[in-house]
Amino acid sequence: MSGGVDSSVAAFLLQSQGYDVHAVYMHNWEARDAGGRACTSEQDWQDVQAVCRHLGIASQNVQRVDFVKDYWTDVFEPTLQDYAAGRTPNPDIACNSYIKFGKLFDRFADQFDWIATGHYARIELDTDGNPRLLKAVDPSKDQTYFLHQVSPSILRQTLFPVGDLYKSRVKEIAAEIGLPTASKKESMGICFVGKRKQFGEFLEEYLEQKSGRFVTLDGSVKGEHRGLSYFTVGQCARLPGEAEKWYVAKKDMLTGDITVVNGWYHPALLARSAIVSSWNWIPQAPTTLSSSPLRAQAAHRYHESLSGCSVYSIPSTNDHLEVRYAIEFDVPQRAVAEGQWIVLYDGDVCLGGGTIVDVGPSVFQLEQSEKKRRSNMTHECPPYFIFK
Template sequence: MKKRVVLGMSGGVDSSVAAILLQKQGYEVIGVFMKNWEEKDENGVCTSEKDYSDAFSVANKLGIPFYAVNFSKEYYDRVFSYFLSEYKKGRTPNPDVMCNKEIKFKAFLDYAMSLGADYVATGHYAKVIHTENGALLLRGIDDNKDQSYFLSKLNEKQLQKSLFPLGDYEKTKIREIAHEYDLITANKKDSTGICFIGERNFKEFLSNYLPNKPGDIVDNSGKVLGKHDGLMYYTIGQRKGLGIGNTKDGNGKPWFVAKKDLENNKLIVSQGDTDILYSDALITYDFDVINEEIVSFPLRCTVKFRYRQDDVSATIIKENDYHKVIFDKKQKAVTEGQIVVAYLGNICIGAGAIDKVIKGE
């Protein structure tokens, strides 16, 4: 009897081809479209309607059952509320990581199990393997597309029920397969950014939910250089969009966001690549280890604290209620609220939100 897989179909090329690969592997595939956001964009367009139509077209062409499920309430309660809360604190969250943990591999997983599924699957570029010590999350083979970073907060039990059929493929091959099957999604561009914001202006979107609190932009000495629109709109290390590029002050080098002074509502900037931008370590209070059978602390490993960055060598120390990540070399623009993800080679060990940045150790 075939194993049943419930596949999250987003209307994109990746999940479309995932359906083909799962069929080739002998699974019984059921496609499900998740609607996680109700709001239309500034042009009055609900992009999920087009995505739903494309996903339905692919499922129909491949001859697989297709359903839609609405997780908008769960998404708002578990992901969007977290997103707003983090921005209120002056932090820069990663809601996509939380969406995978709380929606795609929790709410969706529960729904799939109600359909009698043996596994859930998505179009993520990552790999999961099952060993005698439990499930392990691995990077996808396409270094440019690997999405293990976004799956790093999943736990071992979630991974036991998960399949990632694209993990052994490069993106170019996925496009080729889509063309071979003449799928409507074959040339569809990849979605970018946060799903509920889409292509719209980020500042405009965020201002609908959080009040603007303009204030001063100051340098390290406290000298006022300009005005900011609200601390929530800026992130550590940001260079563009500060509006002070033509100031006659300083040495002519570009300005970077160095720190947010929430108490005084000031945005502190630094000119040039200065020490204030660099950190020696970080603290995370919610570091989740995916599979504790293969990990012990202190841990020598590599980490990422942004999706698009090379791994950096570090040591992770476990204290009573937090983990401390100590970099071998100082790192630039480590940002509170972002996710630090740890790896042992190609194995993703786990992740946590950055709660505190440590300088000068």
């Protein structure tokens, strides 16, 4: 339980279904900023205890467990390393797979039959007892994107009580049963950044920034920036003195230059393919993938519109021991960046996903290559062919 409305209602629903509910609150972060705690940890813990008292969960069945060191090692440090390398990580995915459905599950696996959370997702078992991860009934709250790295063996013992409900109904239930947190606002953003900080300010405390220039595709200098880590592909660069909006198309980790383009859907922002590793299939990889591509729908950002795609298996080599996958999008996708997670779907079923380790050439690069190819063909052809 997090102290929020969703996990509190989840506990109530489980009680209503006859489960013997025990509550666990995870304490993952301790840092303070100048204005107070970076996270609302203490208040959240008090809210968990208040909800449990209201629901009649005995105090001896309410625990606060400390995962600060694990979170730092498995989530926070890798996130910093990704930003330092110019990638675009998602710590919420790592927290779910390594901490909540990793360390937490391992600690209590021998004591309880199920782990339940307030995530908006659903689970069904197929005829062989394998779990299928399904989108939530409420499409605006679906969180399968953040859960795609959870092991199928753990999903088999997981319950998502609010996954069949709309958020509006969850709030109604909280008010109907008089939960002390019924009117609590939903937490947003990354916990360790804190409410009083911008993300860039937070990164300054942990990463040495590499300053550089904003440059256009033709090499013109548009200004200077304070650090590569402040920007990700597709983000508005907010160039001073520019009336039009410019967007980040590329980051050069060696020179510090950031290539910017004018236009939300500039061809330099569009990619047709990506290479993905660290893949987790739910419940297992398709048996036909080695001989033919898999057709699916893909999302490379949370709440991104799904795009049709073909998935190809790339066999392991001496340089890459793990199996990787090539994703080819039916329609070029905007702002595909290394470090993001591509998640596959078949309708409402989440098939799993992995992290992007390489992005294919942009539409702009492909167009330039095609122009060069045609130009070379023209110069090489005899005159009679050109004018025939």
